Amino acid sequence: MNKKNPASTYDIISINEDDERHTLSIIVDDEPGVLARVIGLFAARGFNIDSLTVSETESKQQLSRITLVTSGSPSVIEKIKVQVDRLVSVHRVADLTADYGQYGALERELALIKVKGTGNKRLEALRLAEAFDAQTVDASLDSFVFQITGRTREIDRFINLMASVGLTEVSRTGVAALKRGAGST
């Protein structure tokens, strides 16, 4: 039964499991230092943070929602959830990974992407932006800034393509996620 654990007293990463990406929605008390508690836990226990967004959600109840994308083996993901849930300021943790659970969840992200170039490259950049439904939010004679919203995967694809047509800078919001249907997290 301990096959998953390699031969070391301390190093107990489960080697047979593949890493998965999970989007966690963490509802916390909106109080000073609460973000430091959550990310401090990730740092102290060696968990990954792939992306992070925080904002007040239900201001009446003074709650904030931290949406955090992490990766790890299924057992590590389980550990992350119980560890985060144990924090005193945390109300609840929900797994809002798009293809997790009964109904799945909605995950969206926004990115601003700057490309520089003239001539054909510039035209190609515009054509690609159109194909991806990205908006042009800024333009100069030799640059564009596009805005794209969508799932992380799509944005990754768009950015990869932009690399060959003069990509210079990217700024992403990180993932926002909500449960589908009438129920709330």
Next chain:
Amino acid sequence: MGKKITGAEMVIQTLHDQGVESVFGYPGGAVLPIYDAIFQQENVKHILVRHEQGASHAAEGYARSTGNVGVLIVTSGPGATNAVTGLTDALLDSIPIVCISGQVPTHLIGTDAFQEADTVGITRACTKHNWLVKDIKDLPRIMHEAFYIARSGRPGPVLVDIPKDIQFAEGEYENLSKTTHKTYTPPSTIDSKAVSAVVDLMQRAKRPIIYSGGGIINSGPKASKLLQKFVQKTNMPITSTLMGLGAYPGSGDNWLGMLGMHGTYEANMAMHDCDLMLCIGARFDDRITGKIDEFSPKSKKIHVDIDATSINKNVEVDLSIIADCGKFLNEVLKIMENRNNKFQSYDLWWKQIDSWKKVNCLQYKANSDVIMPQYAIQRLYELTKNKDTYITTEVGQHQMWAAQFYKFDKPNRWLTSGGLGTMGYGFPAANGVQVAKPDALVIDIAGDASILMNIQELSTAVQYQLNTKIFILNNSYMGMVRQWQQLLHGNRISESYSDSLPDFVKLAEAYGATGIRAKKPAELDDAILEMIDTPGPVIFDCVVANLENCFPMIPSGKAHNDMLLGENVSDEEVANAIDDDGKIMV
């Protein structure tokens, strides 16, 4: 709602409303208003320590021996940073303490003011929760929440950082000692179906073992009683972690001794060969499991713990129950009573265990010229076992010998730094116990190196006429370090010789305490009796064999059934016991 009082008065009022009789602390600029409030009341007694680390361990000792929350008060900056070791210690051993720290006034926070430290930042990682109070309106709630969180669920240390202006500010105080917390809700129910499944597994098992831990002690004395009943009803063998000693009596019939790195041969072999492991209130720590992929390979494992994060953390288990240990034991006994089916008598298993016991793993070479450290503990046990005795320890070989040779028949009588392994814990902790239990016999079993880490607390003991006894197993070495250097590093005794030790008898006298020394086995008993009879604090300098090693031992990186036994082990075997992979481990 009553009249308005100051923040400082609210602090003291909260302590009183929470039933705190004594607190440990050290004054300074940022807590002067609190000290002024202390001065003007008589409900809460303040014990002046000589170093804030001493206050933190004293609060732990107070908490562990009484089951109540321990409290310390420290000033900002260095006062708070000095308390960090004790907070971390309490976090790892799940001890409920509340640390109240002063902070520079609110308007100076963030300006690098005199004695300003980011105390909530520094202690975030070593407390269960902490607060910086920014508004006097929040103070009563936060103070009472602090107590609630420290003692509920898996207990632990909390810290309330109070800026000086908040201590001066006035506000309305309300006794909120009955309130809970809006987000923190520790498990209060138990899954009866899962407990039923435990009984099913027990009925099928042929070689079961109970592996219990500090969670039973934390659950309260009733849990220990239930554990004893459970063991008696099932006739299962029981072992425990360092932190769990005393929950089941050390003189009990089914007791196998402690398990783990310096546990007994029979306990570790039984853990390795069992077919059902029932872990109650322990956490599969690396000192316990040894080499994790060879840990108890043939068993079904059940884990009962109040903290969900402990489940499947180090070892994957077959069945888990997230609940208070006492609640679990109560439930499992109820279910057993309702079932008519007989339990196995485990005769074959006990036969096997008895054969392991015959190895006599705690045997050591007796000596009539030199006091063997094990012998010293055995004598200390014999001469104190019928008294109202509490034992604390420092960290090292003496700690392990105390755990092996002192038998604890009751919970809350054994206080040691298990998770953090803090040298310097034992003496202030003993003072904390003595404050809570003035008539008890409280003994810190110490090492010559460890005792120097908080020796200044002797002043505290003298001031308050505490009867705390320090029993030093003086081997002139950091013995445990020397043992590892022998095992791992070619016996190169690097910096672990206790050079220039003070004369402990004179040291005691310099503080106004009593010093006693024993050098020969023949004089040991009389000297111990003299120590017991001497009022006030005593340092007992027990001069023991220098180079004795602590066995049995599971060398790091080895499995439970790969123990080094003491009796016939050659120096060469000791030197080669740990291979290169094992060497990287602590």
